[in-house]
Structures are given as C-alpha cells and as structure tokens.
Amino acid sequence: MKNGLLKSQCNKDFNMNIIDAHTHLDYMTHKYQANVESVICCSVGEDDWKKLINIMNSDKNVFGAFGIHPWVIESVKDGWENRLYDLLNTNRDFMVGEIGLDKYKPNMEKQISVFTKQLEIAIQLKRNVFIHCVGAWDKIFHILKQYQRNKLPLMIAHGFNGSDEILHKLLNNYNVMFSFSEIDKDLDSSRIQEIDENKILVETDGKSNNNLSELIDKIANVKNNNDISNIIYNNTKQVLQNE
Numbered sequence: 001m002k003n004g005l006l007k008s009q010c011n012k013d014f015n016m017n018i019i020d021a022h023t024h025l026d027y028m029t030h031k032y033q034a035n036v037e038s039v040i041c042c043s044v045g046e047d048d049w050k051k052l053i054n055i056m057n058s059d060k061n062v063f064g065a066f067g068i069h070p071w072v073i074e075s076v077k078d079g080w081e082n083r084l085y086d087l088l089n090t091n092r093d094f095m096v097g098e099i100g101l102d103k104y105k106p107n108m109e110k111q112i113s114v115f116t117k118q119l120e121i122a123i124q125l126k127r128n129v130f131i132h133c134v135g136a137w138d139k140i141f142h143i144l145k146q147y148q149r150n151k152l153p154l155m156i157a158h159g160f161n162g163s164d165e166i167l168h169k170l171l172n173n174y175n176v177m178f179s180f181s182e183i184d185k186d187l188d189s190s191r192i193q194e195i196d197e198n199k200i201l202v203e204t205d206g207k208s209n210n211n212l213s214e215l216i217d218k219i220a221n222v223k224n225n226n227d228i229s230n231i232i233y234n235n236t237k238q239v240l241q242n243e
Helices: 004-011 047-060 070-075 078-090 108-125 137-144 164-173 187-194 212-223 226-241
Strands: 016-024 035-044 062-066 095-102 129-134 155-158 176-180 200-202
Touching: 004 062, 016 155, 016 200, 016 212, 035 047, 035 095, 047 062, 047 078, 047 176, 062 078, 070 095, 070 108, 078 108, 095 108, 095 137, 095 155, 108 129, 108 137, 129 137, 164 187, 187 212, 200 212, 200 226, 212 226
Parallel strands: 016 035, 035 062, 062 095, 095 129, 129 155, 155 176, 176 200
Antiparallel strands: none
C-alpha cells in the first residue's frame, strides 16, 4: 500500500523530520506538530480497523497497526482473529498493534488468550508488533518463551516504564525498540542512557501536548548527540519497513 512512499522517503533529506511512532485515531483530527511528517496510528479494537484504513487511503502520511488492545478484550466478537489475519495477510504494510497485557484491567486469562493469538498472527505473517504492557512483563516473558526467539517479530515497547531488570532482559534477549512520549529528568534520563540510540523511538500516544521536537532535544542532551533526530527518524523507518 505504501511501498512506493517508503522507497522515496529513503532517499530524501530528512533533517529534523519526525515520525510519530505511536498515536491513535482520536489524534487524527489534529494537525501534525511542526516537523512531524508521518504518524503510525495504532488501532484499539476492531471498530477502528475500517476507520483507520479509510484515513490511510486518504492520507499517505498515516501508517497503520491493527489489533485488539487489552482494555477492550471484553467486547471482542467471535471470529475476530480470522478477520485480523485476513486483513493483515492482504495488506503487507500493515503492522500489529496495539496489543498486550494490563494487570489493572479485568480478565487476565482472556487478555493472555487474545494477546497470544495476535502474537502468533504477527509471527506467522512476520509483522512488527506494538506492545502495551502494564505490570505484566513476567506474563509476557512466559508467553515469549513458547516461541523461538529468531521467529519473534520486532517488538515496540510502547511507553516503556519497566524496571531495570525487565529492560536488560528485553535488550539482551529480544529484538525490541522502545518508544517514549515523556522523559522524566531523573528515572527516564538514566533509562535512555542505557538504551542504544538505534532502539529509540518517540511518540505522542495521541496526546497533542506531547511535543516531539522538545522530546528529541531532551534525548539528544542525554545522549550528547546532536544527530539523534536523524537516528530516531531512521529507527522509525526501519519499523515501517515491517521486516
């Protein structure tokens, strides 16, 4: 659907261009922030899928991830996994997301079932995955152990705020990138310092007050690297290549 656009982007001058690595449909009504050329929009539930496709068809700067968020698993309709598979199988550029586990939401057993089915679809179709995880990395690690690591897709840990132990386990064992929308001057600055520059993404998460230019400046200061904007841009292009 967007292979031609992506190919052309690879050859352009992307000085200070930004790709919002994680937003939602409710943000699509806002104008892009300064220097934000494209967005990756993650669906929340099946009701979003057709709406997102229509937006993608009318706006070449919107890329999509499709899935069932753990917050809405109680409303999933029978056959959703077949419809998701068919949608992704017929659209090579579509990614999977936002999926995951949240200990503060009900029915963890069903959350695990829905998450696992989506992960298996991503593995089968070789699609990148946007992960939502709150207080449940132990359960996600248990699920990931069931699959060969070299078969797992690239995982984007959205709004990551796990412990140092979780961070190191992800970095040492899995193909993962970390997407940030806010940088706390204490905890997250040290966290950013530990993560390789080629694994960092920035996102608004649909919040118009998350200024990505300011966020990149903060990351550049932490990393002491004035080229961090281009590095993050290239990181996000890698996600868009969906390989």
